[in-house]
Amino acid sequence: MPRRVDHDERRRHLTAALLRIASTRGLQAVSMREVAAEAGVSLRVVQYYFTDKRTLMLSGITELAARLDRRVRERAAAIGTGLPPRTVFDVVLGAILPTDDDSRADQLAWTAYYAAGLTDPAEAVDGRYAPDALERWLTGVLATAVETGDVPAGVDPRIEVVSLLALTNGLVSSVLGRQRDVDDALRVVRYRLDRLFGAATRG
Numbered sequence: 001m002p003r004r005v006d007h008d009e010r011r012r013h014l015t016a017a018l019l020r021i022a023s024t025r026g027l028q029a030v031s032m033r034e035v036a037a038e039a040g041v042s043l044r045v046v047q048y049y050f051t052d053k054r055t056l057m058l059s060g061i062t063e064l065a066a067r068l069d070r071r072v073r074e075r076a077a078a079i080g081t082g083l084p085p086r087t088v089f090d091v092v093l094g095a096i097l098p099t100d101d102d103s104r105a106d107q108l109a110w111t112a113y114y115a116a117g118l119t120d121p122a123e124a125v126d127g128r129y130a131p132d133a134l135e136r137w138l139t140g141v142l143a144t145a146v147e148t149g150d151v152p153a154g155v156d157p158r159i160e161v162v163s164l165l166a167l168t169n170g171l172v173s174s175v176l177g178r179q180r181d182v183d184d185a186l187r188v189v190r191y192r193l194d195r196l197f198g199a200a201t202r203g
Helices: 007-025 032-039 043-049 053-079 085-096 101-119 129-148 157-176 182-202
Strands: none
Touching: 007 032, 007 043, 007 053, 007 101, 032 043, 032 053, 053 085, 053 101, 085 129, 085 157, 085 182, 101 157, 129 157, 157 182
């Protein structure tokens, strides 16, 4: 009896191969044939699941966003339910930083997508929906914190979230570039959060 193929698992396997190439050699090295070789399958298999390179590339962006979401959920679950706003920001921003081999590889892949879009518009894949959705969600969390008095009333939630995410993404680059280690990056993020959430107490 022929073995049944798990098509979702096969797509994940191919997408993981794409992201390994992106994180080690950049998107310029990505092709349907290279992904097939990395995944250990025939080119025809890749073409069966992904109609063209752009569809394949989009699967990579989607998977990177899903991995970050899983990382955040796992870290939050390890702490418990009903997390206070400060802890939510600790968890989310900490999950963005490359704190281990897996998250480092994911951030290298994110960087490869970003760089490709800057230097070759034809290679660009619109992955803005993931960061935009995260920004909107965190803005809602911070707006609630303003209402409950966890942060000062004069704080603009959207601007604070934009600046926190910009800070964290800048720290990602400095960690990847070995300008600083991840512990130093975490200290910078927590210092900024201390000033934001501690301001209500000081006030």
